[in-house]
Amino acid sequence: MLPSFIKRILGRKKQTAAKPGSFPDDDKLSPHLNEKMIKLQPYVDRNRDIKARPFFAKGDPRRKLTLLYMEGRVNQDILYEQLLKSLMLYSDEDLIQGGSAEHLIDRLYQTSISIGQVRKSDSFSDTLQSLFEGYVILLIDRVKDVLIFDIRGGEHRSPEEPPIERTLRGSREGFVEDIIVNIALIRKRLSDPNLVIEKSTIGRRTKTDIAILYIDDIADPELLANIKDKIEQIDVDGIAAIGYIEQFIEDNPRSIFPQLRSTERPDKLVTELLEGKVAIVANGTPWVLIAPSQFINFMQASEDYYERIIVANFSRLFRFFAFFLAISLPGLYISLLSFHQELVPFQLFITLAQARQNVPFPVALEVIIQEVIIQLVVEMGLRLPTTIGQTVGVVAGIVLGQAAISANLASPGIIIVIVITTICTFSMPNYSMVLAVRVLRLFMILLTSAFGLFGFSIGWFLILVHLASLDSFGVPYFAPFAPTRYAEIKDSLIRAPLKTMNKRPASIPHQDNIRQERIK
């Protein structure tokens, strides 16, 4: 009884010990090339994209070398021209003649390899991991160590105009999937030597490269430590996109509101970094996370800062108005038509009532049906290829609406309301907020269909309470509205002239408060 119990515990222990992605216990590499190859063979055999290229240095059979690399992840031109060619043809004569093993590897490094990023390793696990991360491995016979080169290249998209966050007057460059390119894009715009880029990897299996960017003398150390700590705590086998990281580190994962803004515009990111925020870049996603983020950040668009003050404020106020309408318009329609008819001007009231004469459903149900249809149309538009998506979207919108009216399934009023709502929804500058708004609208529809304007009032009260309760990395999410920070009203509902924004926003903890000296 007892032994079996112990065995079971031990067995369980063994199971947990065998982590995915772990390596054989013997981490040492043998000096012999053959033995090294034998050890690596199981991994090479299973993966046809790993190539082994044996050759002799300077054509000397005594010096057997083997290059291991992953097809498609390395820059082949450099591989052939700078590595293979120079090793095969231009190696030093003396080098081949003799000397110790250590000597040999250093001489090779010093004389025959015209590549910048090289490192030495004697660990099997390191070697194997590097191979799968796309590095090139040079195995040398009779030498224990291996050389690891970084000539990763492969295919990546060149920076194009960001497809989602477009602006009229901003830069046309957007982030791409490659982290190196993305960091270069940021560096290009922010040449401050204090811009710190800390790299690490996330994902036990995917080993995704991520980088944390901040400006050393602006970002608050405590905030930074908090963010780093949260990222370090992520222990997952793989992440597919930066959205994973977002959900792992945000404070209230169950909230409907996005608490970390992501952007695909380097120019936008730079302004955020200058406010003391921290950016998180991950390989494989053309979006960069900004932490901490507040509600108003999701309402700010780049044009607000690029355009002149009056027009910029005009469009920003409209955006807040659109946010309000996108959540409440169908709810208001229900409460006005089903509960508080006195609020509708008389002539409009008559028109709406006549239009509803033949519709069999109550207003609330009518709204819900149309809302569901439009959600499906939107969802379909996202899935279809752009060119078809637009056409089908228009067809679905016009034809369906028209057909619904003539079939007496909907009144023209509701079609107008739903269309306006959809337009308002998509005028949000941030797509995460668009998604949140779509759900909140449904919540509002349900409340108003039970309680009319009173439900509307309670619904907004709950939304406001929820917004006020959120924190993003210790920063109140709904500031500067609640808690109110009068100084920051400058860049919330409206935007003050850039000349007057002398200090960094107080909500985001930062050092070096002065953004600019007072301009006369």
Next chain:
Amino acid sequence: MNHRKVLKLGVYITLLFLLSGCWDATDVDELAIVMVAGYDTPMSVVDTDLHVSALTDATIGPGEVRGVDAPSIGASRTSRNYSTPRDYALTQLQLALYGEELARQGLKNYVDILLREPAIKNSVYLAIVEGKAVDFLQSINENEPKMGGQNLITLVELAPDQSYIPATTLYDFALDMTSRGKNPVIPMLRLIHGEKVPELSGIAIFKKDTMIDKVGQLESRWLMMLRGLQARAYIPFTVYRDGEVFDRGSVLLSNDRKVKVVRNGNEFDFYITIFLEGTLTERLSQQPVFFGDRHYIKEVEQAIASNTKTGVEQFIRYMQEDLQIDCIDISKYALAKWRKELQDQIDHDFINERVNIHVDVKVTIKNVGELG
């Protein structure tokens, strides 16, 4: 599960549970929308029997007017719903009409339902109909089934912009009815042109809630000017030179007033200044008048002023001797100074026994139009 989750789950479930009933929801197409309501006493002697009628618009076919006999207005709604099961929606009520007979019996009990009901706005217009309100509405509905109600509302609503007839709202009436020193006035309606077209015939004068007299269109002008109800309308004038008619014409005037009160022992002297201001719109005279003839303009102003003064003084005599109430809303000026002393006396023979009213009329013609 932690407490927060339990709480949230509870909230969601309860919300869903609550949604099972949309208690107050009534769709617009299920409503009988009332734009105009009319109230009467019937021919019979039982004075609590009322007619309630509603002029509803196109939502339930062509507008319909239906009179119902019932002991009270509320009860009449139920009587009415035996034949029209649609919800009786008073939310869009714009105009309430009362028959003259009912008004002379006192309206206090019949505006109560309008004031009490939260869905009815206080800016509902009131009007008194010469004769029966129900007959009036039926006749309008027959002659103009589509727009009759809407036109009638516009007629009453815009009266002070076009003529010397006030627009009295429910609030105005209730305020004047309940406040000391105030008495309401309500426009009167009648049918002309073979009982087909509604016309604003004058003003019904109330002592608190009871109608005591009515005045015609001309007297309405003096009443409006004295009461300080702003209106904008055309006034004809005649200018005499050397005892002969020199010129006739009309001016478009808007009015205003200023009141001063001076106490003289137990007597009160009210000084009312009526300001008339406007444009010369019309001259009929063939005799040319030179440009910039200020003397001529002065003559016009004087003609209007003296004419007006005669009219209002006549009205004041009528008010003090016949009506014996304050229907020109000047007692409030005395109350504002001696409220404690006067508030119990002001509604009892105050205006006719202890008050002297002096009127001054100031006319300014600001513009003469395009012709000289």
Next chain:
Amino acid sequence: MDHSRFHITSKQLIFIIIGTQISAGVLSLPRLVAGEAAQHAWISVLVGAVPSFLAIALICYLYSRFNDPDFVNVSKRLFGRYLGSTLMLVFITYAVYFESIAVRVFAEITSVYMLPTTPKWAIVLILIIAAVYAISLGGQVIGRINEILFYLILFDLVIISIPVLTDGEILNLYPLTEIDYLGVLKGAIPTSFAYSGVEVLIVFYALTGRRDEVFKAAIIGQTIVVVVYLLAVLAALSVFGIDSIATIFWPILTLLKVPDLTVIERLEFFFLVLLGGLGVRPTLNLGLAASYSFLRVFDLDFKKYYVPVVIILGVIMFIIAMQPENILEAYSRAYYGGYAFWAIALGYPLLYHLASLIREGGIKNEPSESA
């Protein structure tokens, strides 16, 4: 629920003081005051605020003499463990009762103006759910919510000013002389009830970050309330006059039905929609005060018990709120609540001062428990 989630700033204290007081009471206030003090109702509004200012001064002076000015600590120190706990439980009972009646009164108004056929329990329930959700998030959130809702009051004031501009008459406020002193005093009593809510300072004093600013903040908050009440009473008086106002149940709401505007003529709906949050606000603040004190009295773990206590509080509130049979009874209970307000807001600080006078010497030299 962390203990640190209960700290509020002194600015938020201003809004909490305002938010607890301005509630459904203001809607009927002009009738109550003008009925007694006639055109001098505004003097009553000022006089009625005296007990509240006095309460603020007494509470702040009381706490300033302690190192750890917490309701629970002070009660236990002055009255011993059992008597102190009892006193606090009485306070909690009062707070729960008062907030329940506030919910009920607001539900009645909602019922009359917006949802005439919806059962009362549904309206009360949804209000309490909203309140419980907010309270369960802790003091910091309540502070923030009070800030937002304060700005809605400003909107409401703007809405109230519209009928004054269209139909107001300054003559209704004259004559300024002929003051009826007895009437003014009689009018001050219902007004002082409308100021009830200032007693939350007893609990919120300890939660405020900067103690030195508490007095100033409370005075500012109270002054703003006085100004809001003053404007509301003057607005209703100028539009209706002293005779007409006595016939109207909620002068402030009827006031909004007066102006004859196109399209937006139903101002009372805009007002009530904005008021939605306002109606539950006293409930938020008092509910927070009650549940916070309850946990402190019994020394319960905040992380574990706060949310359940709040939910139970919600259930109790629902039961109390459903007690009155009709609107008149709800209002008469609110009126008795007013006397209880006097007892709590003035009685408690006086009692505590008395106790500390008796035990003087012993208190000041003792080191505080937490220090």
